[in-house]
Amino acid sequence: MFAQVLHVLVSLHAVVALDNGVGLYPPMGYNTWNDLGCRDMTEANVKMAADALVNTGLLKAGFEFVNLDDCWQADTRNSTTGRLEGHPERFPSGIKALADYLHENGFKFGIYTDRGTKTCAGYPGSFGHEDIDAQTFADWGVDYVKEDNCHSSTGANDLDTLFAEFGKFRDALNKTGRPIFFSVCGGGDQWPLNDIRYYATDSRGGAKLANSWRITPDVIGRLTLQDASLTNAGLADYAGPGGFNDPDMLLSSSNTSVRQLPVEWSRTQFSVWAVLMAPLLIGGPPEKLDPFDIETYTNAEVIAVNQDPLMKQGTIVEKSGIVFLPQSHVIWARNLSGGSVAMVFVNDGWATRDVTCGEKCWSALPFKKGTRLTVRDLWAHAPAEAPIAIAGTPYSVFVAGFWSIGDSRMFKLTPVSRGSERDVRDSSSVEHVISDLVI
Ligand code: GAL
Numbered sequence: 001m002f003a004q005v006l007h008v009l010v011s012l013h014a015v016v017a018l019d020n021g022v023g024l025y026p027p028m029g030y031n032t033w034n035d036l037g038c039r040d041m042t043e044a045n046v047k048m049a050a051d052a053l054v055n056t057g058l059l060k061a062g063f064e065f066v067n068l069d070d071c072w073q074a075d076t077r078n079s080t081t082g083r084l085e086g087h088p089e090r091f092p093s094g095i096k097a098l099a100d101y102l103h104e105n106g107f108k109f110g111i112y113t114d115r116g117t118k119t120c121a122g123y124p125g126s127f128g129h130e131d132i133d134a135q136t137f138a139d140w141g142v143d144y145v146k147e148d149n150c151h152s153s154t155g156a157n158d159l160d161t162l163f164a165e166f167g168k169f170r171d172a173l174n175k176t177g178r179p180i181f182f183s184v185c186g187g188g189d190q191w192p193l194n195d196i197r198y199y200a201t202d203s204r205g206g207a208k209l210a211n212s213w214r215i216t217p218d219v220i221g222r223l224t225l226q227d228a229s230l231t232n233a234g235l236a237d238y239a240g241p242g243g244f245n246d247p248d249m250l251l252s253s254s255n256t257s258v259r260q261l262p263v264e265w266s267r268t269q270f271s272v273w274a275v276l277m278a279p280l281l282i283g284g285p286p287e288k289l290d291p292f293d294i295e296t297y298t299n300a301e302v303i304a305v306n307q308d309p310l311m312k313q314g315t316i317v318e319k320s321g322i323v324f325l326p327q328s329h330v331i332w333a334r335n336l337s338g339g340s341v342a343m344v345f346v347n348d349g350w351a352t353r354d355v356t357c358g359e360k361c362w363s364a365l366p367f368k369k370g371t372r373l374t375v376r377d378l379w380a381h382a383p384a385e386a387p388i389a390i391a392g393t394p395y396s397v398f399v400a401g402f403w404s405i406g407d408s409r410m411f412k413l414t415p416v417s418r419g420s421e422r423d424v425r426d427s428s429s430v431e432h433v434i435s436d437l438v439i
Contacts, residue, residue: 020173020174020179020180020181020182020211021179021242022179022180022211022242023181023211023212023241023243023244024242024311025241025307025311026212026244026278026280026306026307027065027144027181027183027211027212027279027280027281028062028063028064028065028279028281028306029065029066029067029107029108029110029144029280029281029282030049030050030053030063030065030066030067030283030286031065031067031069031146031249031283032045032049032067032068032069033069033070033249034249034251034258034283034284035049035257035258035284036069036071037071037258038070038071038121041068041070041072041090043090043091043092043093046066046068046098047098049066049285049286049287050066050101050102050105050107051287052285052286052287052289053066053107053286054105056286056294056298057294058282058286058294058297058298059106059107061297061298061300061303062280062303062307063280063282063297064106064107064108065107065143065144066107066108066109067109067110067111067112067144067146067281068095068111068112069112069146070112070119070120070121070123070148071087071090071121071123072086072090072091072111072112073085073086073087073119073124074086074087074088074123075087075124076124082129082132083132083133083136084136086098095111095140096140096141099141099142100141103141108143109140109141109142110142110143110144110145110146111140111145111146112146112147112148113133113145113146113147113148113169114126114127114147114150114151115127115147115148115162115165115168115169116148116149116150116151117151117152118151119150119151120148120150120151120189125150125151126147126169127151127152127165130168130169130171130172131172133169134169134172134176134180135176137173137180138173138176138177138178138180142178142180143179143180144180144181144183145173145180145181145182145183146185147183147184147185148185148188148189149162149185149186149187149188149189150188150189156186156189157186157196159198159202159204162186163202163209166184166209166210167204167209169182170182170209170210181212182211182212183210183211183212183213183246183279184199184212184214185213185214185246186213186214187214187215187216187217187218188217190217191217192217192218192220192223192224193216193217193223193224193227194217195231196214196215196216196217197215197231197234197235199215200213200235200238200245201235201238207238207239207240207242207243210243211242211243211244212243212245212246212279213244213246214246214247214248215231215232215245215246216228216247218248219247219248219249219251220251220259221251221259221261222261222265224248225261225265225269228247229247229269229272230316231247232245232247232276232278233276233315233332234315236276236312236313236314236315237313239277239313240311244277244278244279245276245277245278245313246278246279247273247276249281249282249283250266250269250273250281250282250283250284250297251265251269251284252282252289252293253265253266253267253290253292253293254284254288254289254290254292254293255290256284256285256288256289256290257283257285257289259283260284263292264400264401264405264406265405265406266293266296267296267379267408268344268406268407268408270296270297270299271302271332271378271379271408271410272344272408274302274303274306274334274410275305275314275332275333275334275343275344276313276314276332276334277306277311277312277313277314277334280303299378301376301378301381301412302379302410305334305336305342305378305412308334308337308342309337310336310337313334314332314333314334314335314342315332315334316330316331316332317331317332317333317343317357317360317361318330318331318357318358318360318361318364319331321349328348328349329346329347329355330346330348331344331355331361332344332346333364336412338414339366339415340413340414340415341365341366341367341412341413342378342410342412342413343411344408344409344410344411345357345397345399345408345409345410345411346406347399347400347401347407347408349401350401350406351401352399352400352401353398353401354396354397354398354399355396355397355399355409356394356395356396356397357389357394357397358394359394362392367392367413367415368391369391369392370390370391370392371390371391371416372388372390372391372415372416373388373389373391373413373414373415373416374387374388374413374414375389375395375411375412375413376411376413376414377410378410378411378412379409379410384397384411385398389413397409397411
């Protein structure tokens with residue numbers, strides 16, 4: 001019944017916008033690209049990754065999508081039906097069988113295609129085959145489609161063609177009647193640090209086009225990570241339920257990951273991606289992640305920030321210095337349901353130091369001057385060392401950092417209401433604290 005109602009709603013709106021009823025929260029899952037690439041892209045490896053998501057508790061923590069990226073396809077379309085097929089050696093049981101396996105194990109299933117004649121890795125693209133490909137995906141039970149931007153006849157950045165072609169696939173997906181998360185990716189065929197913010201800002205882009213849209217080229221290390229987060233900070237207003245800015249996948253710190261970050265930065269990425277309301281797609285090998293990465297990705301308090309029902313993307317509330325240089329820092333904040341705020345204090349500089357939320361920072365937060373706030377450390381799962389902040393009064397946080405690595409801390413600030421301060425003070429001090437509450 002729900003599906004039928006959804007279908008009717010979708011058909012009514014199909015022409016004007018993407019309104020497929022999915023993606024109300026940022027998707028969480030695993031994507032094969034940074035891990036398996038093309039070389040290791042096989043049915044057996046995808047199943048192994050999925051089984052590991054179950055065994056490590058990642059599925060339970062919310063990582064429900066298993067998304068095939070490029071290189072799942074056969075070299076050519078089926079010559080009789082014209083449909084895409086799985087690569088016969090890599091996926092000998094076929095894509096539908098894999099989709100069924102994943103669904104049976106509690107996952108949602110994602111797949112990849114391209115708006116051009118070929119995918120970025122050279123497999124058949126969806127250009128001119130939008131309807132049949134969307135239908136094939138729907139028939140297989142696909143829940144998520146990533147559409148890439150390679151091999152278009154007019155190049156990667158001809159906006160009229162780009163939005164028209166991505167729009168064709170959006171409409172084709174809508175026509176199938178199956179709710180499918182639609183993710184457009186214009187990043188991989190760009191030079192690192194290229195400006196592709198138009199995916200969010202153009203009147204034909206953003207939530208009109210897709211459920212998520214890449215806002216920078218691929219995140220492959222610290223510089224591109226920095227670029228994606230700073231770019232995303234300026235795009236907060238374009239995101240909302242059903243449509244998210246996509247700053248690309250999570251880079252793990254395990255030395256088994258093809259793309260690896262220092263532990264400080266891998267965890268910082270997770271914290272900042274939570275504030276940015278970004279899709280959380282693990283790019284490391286689930287079966288070989290070390291305990292630190294598992295701990296990072298299963299932090300329920302940070303995930304709750306990412307998935308917060310207020311659905312407001314966060315941004316930068318204070319920034320000083322130039323990133324990578326000594327003394328630079330960035331403070332991020334996101335308003336949460338219930339009047340709390342999540343904050344990430346990033347030390348981008350060379351040395352261990354205090355990072356302070358000062359006048360500018362407080363003025364960007366939604367608290368009346370003088371409001372008392374409990375401060376909870378979301379990585380320590382405990383009150384912060386300074387467990388009370390007073391809105392408007394400088395609040396300093398010690399953030400480690402050595403050489404150019406830097407580090408970050410993440411907190412949740414909640415206005416004190418009667419009784420709530422008991423969480424952070426021992427009982428002997430509660431009375432005193434409550435007596436000078438600002439209500
Ligand atoms: C890039 C894209 C990557 C991955 C790759 C596959 O364009 O940004 O995320 O999908 O193509 O070939």
